[in-house]
Amino acid sequence: MKRKYVKTTLAFLACASLITFSGCGKKDPYAAYTDAAKKTSELKSMEVDFDVKMDIAVNEESMNITTSSTSKMSGINTKDMKLNTEMNVSALGQSNELNVYYTDGYYYTDTAGTKIKYAMDLEEIQAQLGSSGIETDLKKEDFKEISIEEKDKKEFLTFTIDGDKMTSLTNTALASLQGLTAGIDTSADIGDVSGTATVNKDGYFEKSTMSFPLTIEIAGQEMTLNMDMNYTYVNPGKEVTVDLPDDLSEYQEIDMTGLGEVPTTEDAA
Numbered sequence: 271m272k273r274k275y276v277k278t279t280l281a282f283l284a285c286a287s288l289i290t291f292s293g294c295g296k297k298d299p300y301a302a303y304t305d306a307a308k309k310t311s312e313l314k315s316m317e318v319d320f321d322v323k324m325d326i327a328v329n330e331e332s333m334n335i336t337t338s339s340t341s342k343m344s345g346i347n348t349k350d351m352k353l354n355t356e357m358n359v360s361a362l363g364q365s366n367e368l369n370v371y372y373t374d375g376y377y378y379t380d381t382a383g384t385k386i387k388y389a390m391d392l393e394e395i396q397a398q399l400g401s402s403g404i405e406t407d408l409k410k411e412d413f414k415e416i417s418i419e420e421k422d423k424k425e426f427l428t429f430t431i432d433g434d435k436m437t438s439l440t441n442t443a444l445a446s447l448q449g450l451t452a453g454i455d456t457s458a459d460i461g462d463v464s465g466t467a468t469v470n471k472d473g474y475f476e477k478s479t480m481s482f483p484l485t486i487e488i489a490g491q492e493m494t495l496n497m498d499m500n501y502t503y504v505n506p507g508k509e510v511t512v513d514l515p516d517d518l519s520e521y522q523e524i525d526m527t528g529l530g531e532v533p534t535t536e537d538a539a
Contacts, residue, residue, distance in 0.1 A: 296418065296420065297418060297420070297425065298418075299416040299417055299418035299427055299429075300410045300413060300416055302418055302425050302427060302469060303408075303416065303427055303429070303467060304406075304408070305473060306425075306467065306469040306473055306474060306475050307404050307405060307406045307408075307475070308406060309473050309474055310404050310474045310475045310503065310506060311404045311406050313346065313474075313506065313507070314344070314345065314346050314347075314348070315342075315343060315344040315345070315346065315509050315510035315511075315512075316341075316342075316343050316346065316503065316506065316510060317340070317341070317342045317343075317503070317504040317505070317510045318340070318341050318343075318501055318502065318503055318504065319338075319339070319340050319501070319502040319504065320337075320338075320339045320340075320341065320499070320500070320501055320502075321336070321337065321338050321339075321499070321500045322336070322337045322497060322498065322499045322500070323335075323336050323337075323497070323498045324336075324337075324495050324496070324497050325495065325496040326493065326494070326495050327493070327494045327495075328491070328492075328493045328494075329491070333361060333362060334361070335359065335360070335361040336359075336360045336361075337357060337358070337359050337360075338357070338358045339355055339356060339357040339358070340355070340356050341353065341354070341355040342354045342355075342510050342511075342512045342513075343510065343512065344509075344510055344511065344512045347396070349392060351372065351373075351392060351395070351396075352371075352372065352373045352512040352514065353370065353371060353372035353373070353395070353512065354369075354370075354371055354512045354513060354514060355369070355370040355371075356369055357369070357370065366381065366382065367381075367382070368380070368381050369381075371514055371515065371518065372390070372395050373514055373518070375389060375390065375391065375392070376388065376389060376390065376518075377389075377390040377395060378518055378521050380515075380521075385517075385520070385521040385522065386521055386522050386523070386524050387518070387521040387522070387523050387524075388523065388524050388525065388526045389526075404475065404478075405431075405436070408431065408435060409435075412431055412432050412435040413429055413430065413431055413432075414430040414431065414432055414462065415429060415430050416428070416429035416430075417429070423470075423471040424468055424469060424470055424471060424476070425468070425469040426466070426467075426468055426469075427466060427467040427468075427469070428465075428466050429464070429465055429466075429467075430462055430463065430464050430465075431462065431463040431465070432462060433459075433460040433461045433462045433463055433482060433483075434460070436460050436463055436482070456486065456487065456488050456489075457486070457487045458484060458485065458486045458487075459484070459485045459486075460482055460483070460484050460485075461482055461483035461484070461485075462482070463480055463481070463482040464480070464481050464482070465478065465479050465480040465481065466478065466479045467479075470506070472506070472507055474503065474506035474507055475501075475503050475506065476502075476503055476506065477500075477501065477502050477503070478500075478501045478503075479498070479499065479500050479501070480497075480498075480499045481496075481497065481498045481499070482496075482497055483495070483496050483497075484496075484497060
């Protein structure tokens with residue numbers, strides 16, 4: 271009896287040690303994040319619901335912008351990539367519908383019946399998509415903290431990321447302003463990012479959130495943005511079909527290469 275008691279005590283102490291140092295079998299939270307990010311980013315098709323709230327301040331003036339969208343993508347990371355995004359943008363008490371499409375090297379927009387298209391290569395559209403909230407290049411040291419809870423065959427992650435490491439978010443923010451800032455000195459600084467992620471039983475991201483402050487300096491003028499982003503991945507792992515309008519050939523083509531450029535002396539002449 272005494273020997274059995276000693277064995278039981280040793281087993282208890284061993285498990286206590288595991289709980290202290292490794293969660294007694296709990297998955298490493300960084301590994302859980304990177305595994306899910308890699309698996310989700312490798313999907314060839316995806317449907318994502320995306321909501322973002324931006325609080326913007328410039329020279330003591332402020333405004334709020336909210337965006338809700340649903341994106342369907344197929345052929346991701348291939349030359350046959352297709353995109354269909356339905357978007358609603360609300361600001362200053364007004365709401366606007368915007369439809370965006372991508373196929374065969376062209377980016378199409380339909381805003382209140384104004385339909386335009388312009389050439390955009392695959393790398394550029396992928397950069398604008400910003401990996402749909404999936405950061406795959408983060409190292410363990412980039413996380414200031416990350417924790418995990420497991421429940422109902424799902425993994426619930428909570429984390430804080432060093433803002434200096436979130437280069438893709440910064441680049442995405444600058445890319446969205448490219449039409450306004452081309453030819454103008456622009457810099458951006460991103461604060462620490464707090465976020466959550468839910469990983470489903472199949473190992474894909476099911477939901478993710480990110481909140482961060484961003485400061486952008488444009489021609490010496492500072493603009494601050496506080497952004498809250500929420501992603502929901504609809505049935506990840508299942509094939510998504512992207513339907514496109516029949517009238518894309520009727521969209522007016524424009525040349526975006528010269529937009530925002532500062533005129534030269536030769537241009538003025």
